[in-house]
Amino acid sequence: MARRPILGLFDSANSAADAGDALRQAGIPDTDVDFLTDAPYPEGAFGEREEKHRLYIFPFIGGLLGLTTGILLTSMTQVAYPLVTGGKPILSLPPMAVVTYEGTMLGAILFTVLGIIFESRLPKLKAGLYDKRITEGYIGVLVNTEETQHGQVETALGQSGAVEVKRESGQ
């Protein structure tokens, strides 16, 4: 059976939080429920599950790659052109700092941008279920579940005070 979204629209944050409780009582797993808002709400405001992110891995990898590239580039240049400057050793760290630092930063920045795109699942080619009123302060409770459970979900959303319950067009 296909999983399809259903959206409950609420005009107050408290009602949306109640809907979260009602869905949980109806046996809908937390992972199937999402709260759509026009501005960030404090962690746990709707009694929702805690979301963890692993975005920090991306700049770490990017930075490491940039650092390695910078070290290789500068050390290989120093070895390829062995000029003694100011009586310092041919392979010395201070002259390498500028390029390795820049390489590290650029790698970290590029990978952070890629990480954000990947982790936020952007771009998403298929338009999702949404309502313009969310931009005016309404809260959307989006449930992605089996079609057989849609009746149950609709009841839970309606009883919690949803001003409207929407399904994908064609349903």
Next chain:
Amino acid sequence: MASSGEQQHGGGHHAGMWVFPVAERVTAEVTGRTFAFPSGYKLALGVAGILTVLGVIGFIIKLTSSGFGSPGPWGYYAGIFSFIFMATGAAPLVAVAFRFTKSHWRRPLSRVSELFALVGVVNVILFIPLMLALPPILNPAAQGTELEVRRTLWFEVPIGAPHWWDFLGLVGLAVCSLAILWLSAMPDMAQARSSATGFRRALYGLLAGSWYGSKRQWIHQKAGLAMLGAFYFMLLVFVQFVFITEYAMSMVPGWKDSVLPPMYTVMSFQTALSLILVIMFVMRRWGGYAEYIGVSPFWSASKILLGLTLLWTYHLFAFFITYWYGRLEFEQNIIRYLFTEPYLVLFLGNFLFSFVTPFLLLIWNPLRKSDWGPTLAGCFALLGAFLFNIRTFTAAFNTGDHYEFALSRVPAAVLPDFGDILIILGGLGLAALVYLLAAKLIPNMSIWEVKEGAKYQKMDTLMKADYLVLAKPE
């Protein structure tokens, strides 16, 4: 969530200090104002456009009359580039820094500062002629007391140094600031896409078509902004260090100063904050944003501006006193060249506008507690920064022999020619033009941040006085 009408501008002796936008109306009002083109705005765009054209003419005059054979003729170009880079490069950092501190007063200024990301692209383009004007590291005519290589940061000269590494740094800054702008504006563009038409609608669909405001998206947006903000700060300070070292210090024989790069960075923070205050003042007074921008952001920012003003002066003094006590002839020559002889007037103007006037204005509390006081101080600081950059880079590019062991004489001041004046006007015009266009392309107030702030702030009464009640969600 929403505030009542009487809370709009606070009350009692706090009137106008804090404003409480009505969350439900923010999207419609901000997008409406962003999409509107009042006659004053069209005039500003026209003036900026004309100045840009003049700048292009000036550049062509300079290119055909001088070429890139010697850096001297490009001193004023370097000065105006540095001024634009100093102010606009650090501007996105203002949003980043105050977002880190989770202050509520920064909400109206976030987007004002982030929009400068698009001017960052202009900085990359404007930098290209400077790459060509920079003298090579290896001295083409080394003999006698001259150095075989110009004094430079690039000791071992890796591939592409210094030009391409400087350029890559600027590109990195532009990419990072654009990513910050995109990430920050994505929720607003998604909210505005239903009322947008034509090109804006297509743009918003492309850049924010997948944004729905889910918990996952908000968390990644917050984490992404924090990380990119930290990287932007780390890269900005680095690029400024490389730029001022390579394009100013290494051009003046014998100028070895560890204070100049931090002084440049501190001044860039002072200049960027000043510029943002000026723009916010214009938006509040004439842009229809009085209900979004209270006096509070000016008051809060003024204290930081005062601190930066004092910090700049401390660095200037540290720089000056080191060379003033220097017993060598070239140390005295550097002081005479940059401070007391050919460029004395520019230095005095720089000192007056970067320190004396902002300091005298900002130490006065009633003035800090107004919108025009910090703005006026900001205008002076901008003028001071302009004079600093013109003085430093014109002097640096016109020392004559850049391969000399030390500055053996004090060169004469170089006055701007017709092409220089056009280039200066054009540089300012181009930066203004891009910013003005950006402010009509992307919502010029951070809608989601203003709405978020509306949830956490309200006026309340304790006994007979009004108080601002602030909540901190974390």
